[in-house]
Amino acid sequence: xxxxxxxxxxxxxxxxxxxxxxxxxxxxxSEKGVHRxxxxxxxxxAGLSKGLVLYYxxxxxxxxxxxxxxxxxxxAERVRQAMAMAGTPNGKxxxxxxxxxxxAETNRRFYLLYLDLAGHAARLKHFTELSAxxxxxxxxxxxxxxxxxxxxxxxxxxxxxxxxxxLRAIIDGFFLQWLQEADWERLHPWYREACKxxxxxxxxxxxxxPAP
Amino acid sequence: xxxxxxxxxxxxxxxxxxxxxxxxxxxxxSEKGVHRxxxxxxxxxAGLSKGLVLYYxxxxxxxxxxxxxxxxxxxAERVRQAMAMAGTPNGKxxxxxxxxxxxAETNRRFYLLYLDLAGHAARLKHFTELSAxxxxxxxxxxxxxxxxxxxxxxxxxxxxxxxxxxLRAIIDGFFLQWLQEADWERLHPWYREACKxxxxxxxxxxxxxPAP
DNA sequence: AGGAGCTGTTTGACCGGTCAGTTAGACTTG
DNA sequence: CAAGTCTAACTGACCGGTCAAACAGCTCCT
Numbered sequence: 001x002x003x004x005x006x007x008x009x010x011x012x013x014x015x016x017x018x019x020x021x022x023x024x025x026x027x028x029x030s031e032k033g034v035h036r037x038x039x040x041x042x043x044x045x046a047g048l049s050k051g052l053v054l055y056y057x058x059x060x061x062x063x064x065x066x067x068x069x070x071x072x073x074x075x076a077e078r079v080r081q082a083m084a085m086a087g088t089p090n091g092k093x094x095x096x097x098x099x100x101x102x103x104a105e106t107n108r109r110f111y112l113l114y115l116d117l118a119g120h121a122a123r124l125k126h127f128t129e130l131s132a133x134x135x136x137x138x139x140x141x142x143x144x145x146x147x148x149x150x151x152x153x154x155x156x157x158x159x160x161x162x163x164x165x166x167l168r169a170i171i172d173g174f175f176l177q178w179l180q181e182a183d184w185e186r187l188h189p190w191y192r193e194a195c196k197x198x199x200x201x202x203x204x205x206x207x208x209x210p211a212p
Numbered sequence: 213x214x215x216x217x218x219x220x221x222x223x224x225x226x227x228x229x230x231x232x233x234x235x236x237x238x239x240x241x242s243e244k245g246v247h248r249x250x251x252x253x254x255x256x257x258a259g260l261s262k263g264l265v266l267y268y269x270x271x272x273x274x275x276x277x278x279x280x281x282x283x284x285x286x287x288a289e290r291v292r293q294a295m296a297m298a299g300t301p302n303g304k305x306x307x308x309x310x311x312x313x314x315x316a317e318t319n320r321r322f323y324l325l326y327l328d329l330a331g332h333a334a335r336l337k338h339f340t341e342l343s344a345x346x347x348x349x350x351x352x353x354x355x356x357x358x359x360x361x362x363x364x365x366x367x368x369x370x371x372x373x374x375x376x377x378x379l380r381a382i383i384d385g386f387f388l389q390w391l392q393e394a395d396w397e398r399l400h401p402w403y404r405e406a407c408k409x410x411x412x413x414x415x416x417x418x419x420x421x422p423a424p
Numbered sequence: 425a426g427g428a429g430c431t432g433t434t435t436g437a438c439c440g441g442t443c444a445g446t447t448a449g450a451c452t453t454g
Numbered sequence: 455c456a457a458g459t460c461t462a463a464c465t466g467a468c469c470g471g472t473c474a475a476a477c478a479g480c481t482c483c484t
Contacts, residue, residue, distance in 0.1 A: 017459090033331060035247040038443055049461045054445060108334075115331050119245055121392045122324055131392045157413075166410035169385025176384050177377060180333045180343045198378035201369075202414045229433090250469055261435050266471060 018056050018066075020046045025067045030109035034064055034116045065126060068117050072134045075110055078102070079141060089149030093199055096145065100171060101192035104185045111175045139164040146203065155203045163203070170198050230268050230278075232258045237279045242321040246276055246328050277338060280329050284346045287322055290314070291353060301361030305411055308357065312383060313404035316397045323387045351376040358415065367415045375415070382410050 024046040028037045039060060043050040057063035082099020086092045101107060121131035142164035149155035157163045178184055178191040236258040240249045251272060255262040269275035294311020298304045313319060333343035354376035361367035369375045386407040393399050 031335075033335060039445090040443075050444090051446090051461055052459080055460075058445095060444065112331065112334055115327055115334075118388060118392055119324065119327050119331070122320075122327075122396075123243075123245060128392070128394055132394070135389065135392065162406055162409070165386070165389060165406060166382065166413075169383075169389060169407075169410065170378065170381050171385070172388050173381025173383070173385030174377070176330060176388065177347065177381060180330055180340070180347065182340050182344070184334075194374055194377060195381075197374070198381065198414065201378075202410065205413055251471090252469080262470090263435055263472090264433080267433075270471095272470065 017046075017048065017052060021048070021053055021056065021063070022067050022070050025063055026071055026109070026113065029064070029067060029116065030113045033112075034120075039063075061126065064120075065130065068113065068127070069130055071110055071113055072117070072130065076134065076137050076141075079138065083141060083145060089145065089152055089154040090200065090204070092145050093149070093203065094196055097171070097192065097196050097199060101188065101195065104188040107175065107188070108179065108184060111179055115176075115179070139168060142167045149203065156205050157203070166202060167199055170202060171195060174198070229258075229260065229264065233260070233265055233268065233275070234279050234282050237275055238283055238321070238325065241276070241279060241328065242325045245324075246332075251275075273338065276332075277342065280325065280339070281342055283322060283325055284329070284342065288346065288349050288353075291350065295353060295357065301357065301364055301366040302412065302416070304357050304360070305415065306408055309383070309404065309408045309411060313400065313407065316400040319387065319400070320391065320396060323391055327388075327391070351380060354379045361415065369415070378414060379411055382414060383407060386410070 021042060025037070025042045028042055028045060039050045039053045042063070043053050053063060057066060079096065079100055082102075083092060083096045086095035117127060117131055120127035122128075139161070143160040146155060146157065146163040146167065147160040150157060150160065155163075174191050174195040178187060181187050233254060237249070237254045240254055240257060251262050251265045254275070255265050265275060269278060291308065291312055294314075295304060295308045298307035329339060329343055332339035334340075351373070355372040358367060358369065358375040358379065359372040362369060362372065367375075386403050390396055390399060390403040
């Protein structure tokens with residue numbers, strides 16, 4: 001089904017149509033929403049014909065899935081790299097959030113598509129798995145930072161898993177609010193900083209404070 | 213355009229077709245997503261004909277808008293009532309979160325539709341206003357609780373507005389994760405409690421801790 | 425009382441357009 | 455030619471919106 005994977009004689013440069021299509025689909029999906037974009041539009045945006053889209057991705061759902069997987073992989077990688085720098089736990093968290101809130105345009109594209117993914121994941125089985133994978137990858141990264149911070153005495157908390165979930169909730173929750181702002185472009189820096197403050201406030205607390 | 217509003221002689225009980233349609237639409241939209249439901253299906257679910265849907269709500273978009281407004285109003289009211297009880301700031305927050313996480317089925321319906329709303333709000337102007345209204349209503353409620361908690365010395369923080377935003381991010385963020393769980397029904401209580409813990413951890417902190 | 429006529433409600437058939445998916449065949453390249 | 459790649463035209467289903475006509479309740483006239 002997939003013509004080739006790696007060992008190709010002439011790894012012709014600009015010739016992986018699949019990626020061309022996914023990139024075009026990503027842009028269009030995030031702009032208008034998955035269900036408002038036809039295969040024709042995607043093909044046209046990639047300078048190809050619609051037939052080819054179905055040739056490579058048997059169905060539209062497959063293309064959507066592939067596009068989301070592509071976006072999710074890229075984002076997970078960006079988060080990972082952002083976290084790799086910075087030494088102290090606090091610094092790591094700040095670097096991580098800076099890395100995630102990298103730019104208004106990029107963030108908006110990704111999170112709008114991610115919203116679609118969440119909606120699909122809650123209703124279609126095919127998407128549930130992808131969403132679960134993304135969830136565990138990201139949460140594992142967060143948990144690692146938190147565990148390290150706890151070990152060094154910078155953060156408090158006994159359950160890094162739950163801490164990761166909460167940290168993620170804070171980040172996603174701020175994005176969700178930000179997305180709905182009419183002037184999202186201008187407000188991007190404010191949300192980024194508020195997100196940092198909330199995350200650090202949550203993480204750096206007195207060890208015994210959480211109530212019953 | 214609207215036939216009547218209040219002063220009707222025979223306020224026939226089960227006869228407001230508009231509400232019948234909105235209720236049917238709410239159920240179906242939340243189950244399958246707005247764009248996967250046709251006007252025919254909604255009409256059939258309400259035991260009416262499709263023509264009537266367009267008779268009352270000129271367009272599908274209007275029906276979607278009306279349905280979302282209805283759901284959002286109801287939810288805001290539920291939150292308000294949940295907060296009305298309980299005296300201490302901590303108790304108020306707990307009561308509020310208990311009130312919000314009222315039941316798996318209900319929560320799932322609402323948040324799934326809310327996800328659609330967020331997606332629409334980010335792309336269509338008509339929905340932006342509704343989303344902004346809901347945002348300010350809910351955040352005002354949260355800010356009030358926080359301000360009261362700060363005044364009584366139970367919570368720390370100088371900016372109740374930002375605190376409200378963060379509190380909301382925590383709640384929405386946990387919902388977003390919960391929605392994507394395959395066995396959401398069973399996990400509902402866990403997420404509810406984790407949400408409480410995170411909220412209280414964020415709110416009850418030592419006054420000077422937030423970094424930079 | 426009993427139409428006649430009006431107004432708001434309800435239906436079902438219908439139209440135009442859109443879109444995912446199919447197919448037949450053309451174009452490359454080895 | 456044979457296999458892989460690509461296109462354009464087509465199909466069949468679906469769906470939002472329109473419309474003409476049927477229908478119900480009401481008032482007013484005779």
